[in-house]
Amino acid sequence: MKLAAASIHPYRLPLRSPWLTAGARVAERCGWLLCLQDDSGRRAYGDCAPLPGSGGESAPAAAQALRSLLPPLIGLTARTAIERLEPDGDCPAPVARCAVETALLDLLAQDSGLPLAAYLSGNRLRRETCSAPPPPVRINAACGIVGNLGAKDIRAACNAGFTILKMKVGVLAIDDEVALLQQIATVLPPGCRLRLDANRAWPDAAATRFLQACANLPIEMLEEPLAAPDIDRLQALQDSTTIAIAVDESIRHLDGESLVGRRAVRRLVLKPPRHGGLLPTLALARHASNAGVESIITSSLDSACGITAAAHVAAALDNGLAHGLATSAWLQEDTGSPPRTAGGLLLLDASPGLGFVPDRQRRFLPLDGLYCR
Ligand SMILES: O=C(O)CCC(=O)C1=CC=C[C@@H](O)[C@@H]1C(=O)O
Ligand SMILES: [Mg+2]
Incomplete structure (x- = not known):
């Protein structure tokens, strides 16, 4: 199965009340929902929402990283694509990388019929127990x-x-x-x-x-x-x-x-x-x-x-x-x-992959220039 399309969908989510800490006040969370689609029509998701002060890149740097990370992945298998992602040590945009890696892992776990947690656990969970939900x-x-x-x-x-x-x-x-x-x-x-x-x-x-x-x-x-x-x-x-x-x-x-x-x-x-x-x-x-x-x-x-x-x-x-x-x-x-x-x-439930379904009521429009096929 090869990657056929990638799109990113900006969002802005207000908080019910501001999140206060010793050094910050957060009133809304802004980011992009990343959607990858393979040539069988399967969809997979990742979240990209830099939080100032939390140790990742800025929002413009994350957007720029998504812009450069996604197009070369089209046409590759998810396995090859994940191997091509830079290792974390050299990664200037960890938040964007996390979103892309999450969506690729979602595809790989869906492909193997395992909840993502079981897929990540590797040999620790025996195959016949993997259709069970992940541990609470x-x-x-x-x-x-x-x-x-x-x-x-x-x-x-x-x-x-x-x-x-x-x-x-x-x-x-x-x-x-x-x-x-x-x-x-x-x-x-x-x-x-x-x-x-x-x-x-x-x-x-x-x-x-x-x-x-x-x-x-x-x-x-x-x-x-x-x-x-x-x-x-x-x-x-x-x-x-x-x-x-x-x-x-x-x-x-x-x-x-x-x-x-x-x-x-x-x-x-x-x-x-x-x-x-x-x-x-x-x-x-x-x-x-x-x-x-x-x-x-x-x-x-x-x-x-x-x-x-x-x-x-x-x-x-x-x-x-x-x-x-x-x-x-x-x-x-x-x-x-x-x-x-x-x-x-x-x-978490037992469904294969990440198990995330975007809200149907919310219109996730692809952002111009950040949609590739
Ligand atoms: O850890 C939790 O239970 C909630 C998350 C949390 O505390 C934080 C999330 C994001 C930024 C920070 O303000 C804060 C933290 O520092 O851990
Ligand atoms: Mg903390």
Whole structure:
């Protein structure tokens, strides 16, 4: 089966309310839905939506990369096309590469009759079990900034089945946020814990002070505490606490080999578009796991297409941790239906490939000049 056509479809999706962090405010997600079609008429999809500050390329650079990546693929098999994509290390446009790789993997998995997670797992899943749905993916609630949360929100998330509640810190003064976290802890049911993300808000001394002040709170992980992280500083902080320290957006500025080799932090937060695709993300997560470092697969506030792709990576990894994939409810509109969630789990179905279907009501028009046949 050869690639017969490629088209990209711009979208603009408003959020229900702005997504706030220590350094950013996101009110809408803009990107392109990529559709590849093979000569049997089979369609496959990928999501391309750069998020400023998240470690990928700018939107114009992503559009330019799609423009140059797609035309040479026409006429190739998906297998040859995926081999021709540049390896992640030399990739100046990881978000665009991720979209193209996702659509090619969607075709390859459809071709083999396997859900994408099973296809990505390779020999780990026996063939006769592959028509089963991928394993459920544990997910954390995406609660927003700590200053906006009341007891009602915490109870609602826990009643919905989430046992890990992720919230943003580093927005207000440290003492105020610690006081809010202490209040939250009083309404948190047993078995539920907090996951915090400071998005590089604090100088080293402030991060240390925050961790000391939170020592008795049920916090399972703190992402990106340091404004100027390097491996020594991260390691010193990790050694000072029982809470798992994680790196997210700073990972591309650090030497990954020594970060993982020295186990400077206990966790990596991996966003497939930043790492150039599903395969490089899975390879990085497996490499880290072999070295004793855990990985959390996380949304970049992606549309349903990107969330579905990241969920297949999390299902293929199957590490039992809660992944950061519960962001779809923040979007007021979407490119299609995101995977079903229930009881703190994300449930992929058994259909072959990615299993993403674009919303029929939304008119996805090909953008002039970015349609090739
Ligand atoms: O991890 C989650 O549960 C939700 C995703 C999330 O927190 C983020 C998505 C995109 C950009 C960031 O603001 C943020 C993060 O830093 O992890
Ligand atoms: Mg983060």
